[in-house]
Amino acid sequence: MRERTVLDVQGVTKRFGGLVAVDALSLAVRENEMLGLIGPNGSGKTTVINLISGALRPSEGEIFLGDEMISEWPARAIARAGVARTFQLVRILHSLTVLENVMAGAVFGHKRLWGAAARKFALRQLDRVGMAHAADAPTASLTCIDEKRIELARALASDPDLLLLDEWLAGLNPTEMQIGIALIRSLREEGRTIVLVEHVMDAIRSLCDRCVVMNGGAKIAEGTPEATLADPEVIRAYLGVGHA
Amino acid sequence: MTARETRTLILVVVAFALLACLPLLRHGYLLSLGVDIAMYTVLATSWALFSGPTHYISLATAAFYGIGAYVVAAGIGTLPYPALVALAGLAGAVAAALVGLATLRLSGVYFVIFTLGLAELVRQIVTWVQNNFTGSRGMYVLTSITERMIYWELLALAAAVFFIGWRVARSRLGFALRIIGNDETVAAHLGINSAACKLALFVISGAFAGMVGAIMAPRLSYIEPSIAFTSELSFQVVIMALLGGVHRLWGPLVGVIPFTILWEVIAARFPTQTVLLLGIAFLLIVYLIPNGVVGRIESALRAAQRRVSHA
Ligand SMILES: Nc1ncnc2c1ncn2[C@@H]1O[C@H](COP(=O)(O)OP(=O)(O)OP(=O)(O)O)[C@@H](O)[C@H]1O
Ligand SMILES: [Mg+2]
Numbered sequence: 389m390r391e392r393t394v395l396d397v398q399g400v401t402k403r404f405g406g407l408v409a410v411d412a413l414s415l416a417v418r419e420n421e422m423l424g425l426i427g428p429n430g431s432g433k434t435t436v437i438n439l440i441s442g443a444l445r446p447s448e449g450e451i452f453l454g455d456e457m458i459s460e461w462p463a464r465a466i467a468r469a470g471v472a473r474t475f476q477l478v479r480i481l482h483s484l485t486v487l488e489n490v491m492a493g494a495v496f497g498h499k500r501l502w503g504a505a506a507r508k509f510a511l512r513q514l515d516r517v518g519m520a521h522a523a524d525a526p527t528a529s530l531t532c533i534d535e536k537r538i539e540l541a542r543a544l545a546s547d548p549d550l551l552l553l554d555e556w557l558a559g560l561n562p563t564e565m566q567i568g569i570a571l572i573r574s575l576r577e578e579g580r581t582i583v584l585v586e587h588v589m590d591a592i593r594s595l596c597d598r599c600v601v602m603n604g605g606a607k608i609a610e611g612t613p614e615a616t617l618a619d620p621e622v623i624r625a626y627l628g629v630g631h632a
Numbered sequence: 633m634t635a636r637e638t639r640t641l642i643l644v645v646v647a648f649a650l651l652a653c654l655p656l657l658r659h660g661y662l663l664s665l666g667v668d669i670a671m672y673t674v675l676a677t678s679w680a681l682f683s684g685p686t687h688y689i690s691l692a693t694a695a696f697y698g699i700g701a702y703v704v705a706a707g708i709g710t711l712p713y714p715a716l717v718a719l720a721g722l723a724g725a726v727a728a729a730l731v732g733l734a735t736l737r738l739s740g741v742y743f744v745i746f747t748l749g750l751a752e753l754v755r756q757i758v759t760w761v762q763n764n765f766t767g768s769r770g771m772y773v774l775t776s777i778t779e780r781m782i783y784w785e786l787l788a789l790a791a792a793v794f795f796i797g798w799r800v801a802r803s804r805l806g807f808a809l810r811i812i813g814n815d816e817t818v819a820a821h822l823g824i825n826s827a828a829c830k831l832a833l834f835v836i837s838g839a840f841a842g843m844v845g846a847i848m849a850p851r852l853s854y855i856e857p858s859i860a861f862t863s864e865l866s867f868q869v870v871i872m873a874l875l876g877g878v879h880r881l882w883g884p885l886v887g888v889i890p891f892t893i894l895w896e897v898i899a900a901r902f903p904t905q906t907v908l909l910l911g912i913a914f915l916l917i918v919y920l921i922p923n924g925v926v927g928r929i930e931s932a933l934r935a936a937q938r939r940v941s942h943a
Pocket of ligand 1: 404407409427428429430431432433434435436476
């Protein structure tokens, strides 16, 4: 089973002044794969997401999307090429309605629909995340999980080839967590290609095909969730932070 | 078109038709006030098209207006007047594109300062050119164009601004600008080219200011740098637009009408203190009604509606 490589990160380093946030990291994501990107706080996960989505440029190394080298592209070009993301701290467009938030993804992303077609497609995505009933509601007074669902629907509305989720499950209460995990599992079953940054170990075990573990910006382990989470170095990295 | 849009359209057409009859009253003072109000309506509305969604405060109106006036002054003997107005619009658009390309990547504060400096810069250049090459301080624009024709031209231009504003709001560009106004990071990650969207709107507002300058040139009749490039104009436009409210297409109009009438009185009574009074008006508006009169009324209406539905 050798599927096409969708994303190929090759030896990428990101420095902020003297701080090395990402250190010569390489990873690849194959089509229809869900890759877990895990590691203790401050290990560089969000920075990797920012580098892939074009929010930041690598200091060294290259990033390929399919055959295109995207590491020098601006975020808008990468989005159009088929990469969509959510943010660790949810970013809802507050002066737009719920449906308009999702339409934003359909109108400007990879898909570039307009008018009734954009509306219809956005409504489908809202339905997909279980929010169709709130389509015309304003975005004030939404619960945490509803905001997260809308952000996910917005990302899906661009029909991305690669979806980047940065701690999408964080901040949910236990019942919401079950709903959230089920939703991401349904994406996986749809055959989406996803990079999942997550702290919730249960979710990683049950959802990911493969894991990359980071610590201090560098990759310290890679493999199946069972194997990597049992790796002594990974355990030490997590405990090291916990006991520091 | 929805039934509501059709009704609005009919109302707007009737309003413009009535306004077009103003010169028939043969009332000199009313006509001159009408010209001022029409002029500020075009300037403030086109200013708000750009500044409303982007939150950038442009003080470049006087620069584009002055360029438009000078296009007419320089070309009046050689080209037909309508062609000069079109050329002035083009010159305003090109100037706005150059300024926008250089500055719209900067943060808001730098943008304000740069646009303020721009009118002064263009004025110095024009002065320098006149001193060194033409040998006269000003230029005469002598035409047979009457005040009532100027009024009708400005009214037509106002209709054009409202039409373009309405079109933009219903376009991809308008949707993109609303997203940019909310969160530029999200906009970029959705595939929106923020700089290009802002530039497009800035170019539109520059083109309108240039055309207004060209239309007003025959009324000024003698054009010199200190008249054509007066930064007071830029401030007045900002104040009127903010006073009315920039979140609705017709918001600035609500500020233009009372302010123009009030300003007539103030400028006549305190001719030497106008800059000071403009500054005070600016501060009062920004502190007391940041969303303009229209924003105030709308939130009051919403609050009343809530009370009614709770009762
Ligand atoms: N824009 C920035 N400027 C300077 N330093 C940054 C910037 N972004 C991240 N960093 C630093 O880079 C390191 C990695 O941060 P990053 O946010 O990628 O970690 P993370 O793995 O996502 O952590 P968490 O699990 O807490 O979200 C941290 O030390 C952080 O302080
Ligand atoms: Mg993070």
